[in-house]
Amino acid sequence: MNRKREVQSSVKDESLIAKRRAQMIRGAVTLFKEKGFHRTTTREIAKASGFSIGTLYEYIRTKEDVLYLVCDSIYDEVHARFDALDIEKGSLEVLVTAIGHYYGLIDDMQDEFVVMYQESKSLPKDALQYVLNKEMEMVSLFEGLLADCAESGEVKLSPKEITLAAHHLFVQGQMWAFRRWALRDFTIEEFIELQTQFLLQGMAGEKITIQGVK
Template identity: 85%
Template sequence: MNEKRAIQSSVKDESLIEKRRAQMIRGAVTLFKEKGFHRTTTREIAKAAGFSIGTLYEYIRTKEDVLYLVCDSIYDEVHSRLATIDMENGSWEVLITALEHYYGLIDDMQDEFVVMYQESKSLPKDALQYVLKKETEMVSLFERLLTECAERGQVDLTPKEIVLASHHLFVQGQMWAFRRWALRDFTIQEFIAMQTKFLLQGMAGEKISITGGY
């Protein structure tokens, strides 16, 4: 895993830092979604978090630090959810379980996902590179599972197809966050079941010929 980007704090109590930054994340996500990153002030973030602007600056240095924390919290949660799965012994069943956990997380963190993809361009270069590397690591988890499924003969995909399929699995679930307004007639359970069926059914089927393809 990549080493976390250091965010300066004048507070030494790690548990208090974690608590205060979690409060900031919750407040900032609502503001960033409603107003956008650039129109939101650090004073507004502090108020939404429930403490003063002076207290805010004891735990972060810039507004970009807060945006970084929002993005990083998503990847921490992804790892936490998938840590309960035996990722070392990939199979069709494990892949389905991983999708269920990941898509369920998207349901729990809809606003965070929307903010991350809309506003991450505002991060400093080093923070953005860290976030992009973390996303690549998340995708690689699905790539590893698909590779093991292919080795077991459960999917018929070339290595290059596996790479693209992994990105597809990762991104397609995020539809739940970005298109939630149009999917009000679906429950998250229905969404997960249908997306899993659509995504994996094609991978398990026979190869087809596409004109102009590879």
């Protein structure tokens, strides 16, 4: 199991910690995207978060802690959205719904995804390894769903193809964050439907039409 990295806090109230760190994440994401991680100061993060530098250090110890919290917030939200799915009984329908949930999350957290991939190299080694392991966990969720679909005959994929397809659909969704400037003519709904159709056509060995896509 990928154990969550502890970020030390002098505050004991868990609900207050969660509230203040959510404020930090929002403030830091804007700054990291505009200025980059290294050119952003903790004082600027505190100001963008709406409290003093002293208050900031009650909830984190280093600027790297804030970057780690940004990355971890993405995976927490992925799990929250997937919890509503019965991924233990994978089917094509569940896979399509999971893709929609994940791509919808990317739409909601575009800036966080951009910051994570641009700046995660600045994390301490243990924190970076945690983030990379969490990403592999997310890919594994899709890999499991694809394996279930292959077993039931709903898609035609070998084990190696399943692995590559899981990475492919995972990364393809992130295009929405990184290439948003070039995809202005698309709504998120169109993006999800078309990407899902493109992905599943090859997997099934025949053209699949997703409802709403001509």
